[in-house]
Amino acid sequence: MQSAIVAGGGIGGMAAALALARAGWRVTVCEQAEEITEVGAGLQVSPNASRALRALGVLDAVAEVASRPERAILRDGRTGSTIFTTELGESAVRRWGSPYLHVHRADLLAALSRAAENAGAEVMLGARVRHALDTRDGVAVHLENETRLEADLVIGADGIRSALRRQLNEDEQPRFAGQVAWRGTVPAERLPAGTVRPEATVWAGPKRHLVTYPLRRGALINFVAVEERPEGLSEGWVAPGDPDMLRRAYAGWHPQVEGLLAQVESTFQWGLYDRPEQVTWVKGRIVLIGDAAHPMLPFMAQGAAMALEDAVVLDRCLAAGNVAEALRAFEDIRWRRVTRVQARARANGRLFHKRTLLGRLTSHLPLAALTRALPGLAAGQLDWLYGYDPTI
């Protein structure tokens, strides 16, 4: 039986552990944290991501606890006027062959880790990977607690601050993108009736935007509020956020935005990072996946989706060849797609944050007119992304 060590028990690591355990590998997940947890916030699971979940055998379990948006809307943050609409719901299933879901991150991670353990994967907690050494006979993994493990394959799914990426790329660091994001949830029952709709809304404004959508079948409203900043968070990647500062940043915005933020009791802030330069994802029998390989701005809601696709494609490549060849094939297949998504995410950031009235008029008005005239056009622009099937 072939063996794999997965560094990191986040969404990407657990998805890879599940895929390989189902394919008959002996899998050990090394997670630095003392328990498997995710932040208290939501995740948009687009049709390409839900197709990956189906391939991993967990789509039904995830869909059971998810919300299903009817549409995604780009609105002016102050006036609330609609700039752009994409129909989701049944239209998404018809067009892209798989549902669009909103899921609580903890629910998704629980479904993946439960399935991975049921398939035989072992999860070691409090196991922080220091480095991995590709030897003639396999890969040796050294943990911070001086434990040494061996396997035929090592998957670096250790996130944006990946120790394994630094090892493979001479200390390369992700680049601060000049933006921070507040994230959190508000109980839907605290909001006025009629304002909680099964929609993902991007409220766009100068130098900032806010994304809102329901979670847990409408019981919670998730928000992601992004603001441009010249400098990152002094505390590092993630830090507690101040709800009053958040409210001040969106003062004077549409009453629905102010009403939602008025209910925020606690929030966290993330510095947003990107990695435009080329890095190596593969060395011998070591491979990077998810944010460790390709951190991206969240403006296409695709970081976790790419990690899930990575897991399915990696499993497919490993089924076809020896480990080193399979990893090179994986990098070839994934590179072009992930780079395209990263570029689109950056472009969306620029569209959401138009600074001047003229900028907004020249980009938002034509978009609004175009979606009214050709409603299918927006959906068609997403076929390459949402229609992708990682199993073929």
Ligand SMILES: Cc1cc2nc3c(=O)[nH]c(=O)nc-3n(C[C@H](O)[C@H](O)[C@H](O)COP(=O)(O)OP(=O)(O)OC[C@H]3O[C@@H](n4cnc5c(N)ncnc54)[C@H](O)[C@@H]3O)c2cc1C
């Ligand atoms: C504001 C925001 C909104 C987003 N919204 C969406 C969205 O709607 N849809 C979407 O698809 N994506 C979204 N993303 C992106 C998504 O969150 C990430 O791409 C995804 O979580 C990456 O998963 P991962 O498993 O690669 O990394 P992570 O989730 O970071 O997991 C890495 C794991 O590795 C562990 N670890 C780290 N170092 C070590 C080590 N040395 N040894 C052992 N364990 C280690 C960590 O503890 C963690 O458990 C968003 C991101 C942000 C910032």
